[in-house]
Amino acid sequence: MSPRLSIGVLTARREARIRELASVGPLLQGSLAEIGVTCGNPNCRCARGEKHRSHILTRKVNGRTRSLYIPVDLVEDVRAWAGEHRRVKKLLKEISELSEKIIRAHVGTRRAAKARQAVGAASRSPGP
Secondary structure: OOOOOOHHHHHHHHHHHHHHHHHOOOOOOOEEEEEEEOOOOOOOHHHHOOOEEEEEEEEEEOOEEEEEEEOHHHHHHHHHHHHHHHHHHHHHHHHHHHHHHHHHHHHHHHHHHHHHHHHHHHHHOOOO
8 A cells, every 4th residue: 555645746746747748749549450451453562462551549438449540651651640549548647646646635635633632522521
């Protein structure tokens, strides 16, 4: 179990992640895949088993996989955009987790303060 961090430390970490979002560039949801395709020409090398290489971007839309052909000259750009999407998604997850930890730490701090108040009030009250 990890040690509990103060609200200030958690907030500083969250703010650092939020600042990282400022450097977001073009992004694209999906996974880039290289596939082998046949062109249909019976005299082509692909008809003998040596398939043409092609790239597609796949992603889920309403529970169904959608594919998009990626031209050769855009492959590296699309690879970078998909990587940027994964990076931003990870950052958002970290920001959300840090926010949740801040809430939990705040609740724990408030409960501890109320418990201290109750103990202090009980020790000051005159007994029967």
